[in-house]
Amino acid sequence: AQTVTQSQPEMSVQEAETVTLSCTYDTSESDYYLFWYKQPPSRQMILVIRQEAYKQQNATENRFSVNFQKAAKSFSLKISDSQLGDAAMYFCAYTSNNAGNMLTFGGGTRLMVKP
Amino acid sequence: DAMVIQNPRYQVTQFGKPVTLSCSQTLNHNVMYWYQQKSSQAPKLLFHYYDKDFNNEADTPDNFQSRRPNTSFCFLDIRSPGLGDAAMYLCATSRGQPAYEQYFGPGTRLTVT
Numbered sequence: 752a753q754t755v756t757q758s759q760p761e762m763s764v765q766e767a768e769t770v771t772l773s774c775t776y777d778t779s780e781s782d783y784y785l786f787w788y789k790q791p792p793s794r795q796m797i798l799v800i801r802q803e804a805y806k807q808q809n810a811t812e813n814r815f816s817v818n819f820q821k822a823a824k825s826f827s828l829k830i831s832d833s834q835l836g837d838a839a840m841y842f843c844a845y846t847s848n849n850a851g852n853m854l855t856f857g858g859g860t861r862l863m864v865k866p
Numbered sequence: 867d868a869m870v871i872q873n874p875r876y877q878v879t880q881f882g883k884p885v886t887l888s889c890s891q892t893l894n895h896n897v898m899y900w901y902q903q904k905s906s907q908a909p910k911l912l913f914h915y916y917d918k919d920f921n922n923e924a925d926t927p928d929n930f931q932s933r934r935p936n937t938s939f940c941f942l943d944i945r946s947p948g949l950g951d952a953a954m955y956l957c958a959t960s961r962g963q964p965a966y967e968q969y970f971g972p973g974t975r976l977t978v979t
Contacts, residue, residue, distance in 0.1 A: 784964050786967065794954060795972045798967040798968075801967065842908055847964055848964055850964060852897050852964065853914075859907070861906070
């Protein structure tokens with residue numbers, strides 16, 4: 752079974768600085784998809800960024816980028832120029848063509864942004 | 867603009883009193899999901915519908931049931947809520963292909979007294 756691990760329950764960053772959230776996963780599949788979801792205190796979860804495993808290039812969305820290391824099964828999220836609005840729970844998630852539309856979530860990392 | 871709508875946002879029920887939570891979507895997505903989320907934890911999938919096909923997670927208690935009368939609506943019924951069922955309940959939708967994201971609603975916070 753696939754597992755997703757986020758080893759940092761909490762992280763903090765100073766406003767305008769850069770922070771990296773870690774995620775590792777375990778799978779025997781070669782074709783899969785990875786996501787970072789953000790859940791602010793208001794609780795609506797939104798997609799931050801996605802990565803297809805077959806793509807070697809790391810995904811980037813404005814201030815958010817990933818470091819996808821397929822061999823190491825690592826998928827970290829880098830947030831540049833952190834803003835107060837980035838404070839939230841961040842969940843790493845995995846799915847694949849064989850997963851039946853299911854996401855496997857990591858345990859989450861709570862990010863605090865200090866002004 | 868709202869794409870996944872959940873009503874009510876807050877629900878208080880008494881121990882053992884049946885309660886229904888509702889979810890609607892304007893995205894015309896094939897798949898609808900119900901998750902239970904407890905404080906500071908990842909969402910836990912209860913069940914999902916792919917069109918009209920119902921899929922129950924193996925560890926979802928029998929106390930939880932769901933209905934999807936049409937593409938747009940999905941309901942979560944808790945037949946006899948216990949104190950342990952107090953949680954945030956999230957509805958999500960997707961196009962049914964793994965490459966596509968799930969869209970989440972704002973959630974219903976259930977309190978059991």
